[in-house]
Amino acid sequence: MPVRGIGNMRSKERTEVWNDMIKIAFCDDDLSVLNEICVLLDRYRVERNQDIGYTAFCSPLELLAEIEKGIRFDILFLDVVMPGENGIEAAKEIRNYDSNVKIIFLTSSAEYAVQSYMIGAYFYQLKPIWDESFFCLMDSVLAVCEKEQTSSLILRCKSGITRIDLRQLEYCEVIHRTLFLHLTTGKVLESIGSLDDLVRQLLPYGNFYRAHRSYLVNLEHVQDLSYRAITMSCLAEIPIPRGKYNEVKNAFLEHAFQNGQVTI
16 A cells, blocks of 8 residues: 655645645555655655655555546655566556656666666666765756746546646637647646636746637747637637727737837
């Protein structure tokens, strides 16, 4: 069974904190290595005063079962050589569910280094893990996670709970009560919700504009404007309601001027 570590808190508090804190998973079939990493992380979060929770897994199958249920982690320490399914194969499956988790491979050999980076690994950590290198690695990966969290949105989608990089959100359309989020990668995510609520959530970012009652566009990805439609970078056309062209044009130009994208 996976073992969670969330500090000395009562059960009600644990649920609330686990939802908000940075979440890390360790997966290694060697219990001594798992214990070593857990001890290092406990020291790290005390010395750095970091709000971090972790779950330890002895088997990649246990880890995959949790991820298939919709559990998401920010950082994953994954042993490469394990019985049954090795870490490289497990990481390939994990990427089908989560493209954002920072995967850090643990191994005693550099043999799989090239394969690991082809899967989009954040780092390839050789064993044994020294205190100083672990602290430096954690400083680095947490800085990346925190930067991403300031420009991301977490939604409950059909595929599970997903973190969306707002820079990749090109536009969103609503059909009945279903939101269709179109990403620059070509992927379309579906989420049950209200476009009104999504507009309120994204208002502080400044680059999202509701051009139509059924569409929200990312002004960063507007390619062209006409009286009838907005053409996005992906060449999708978003209809402009009659009489609203000047309002849409002014919103687009104001955003472009603020970001230094317009020269005369």
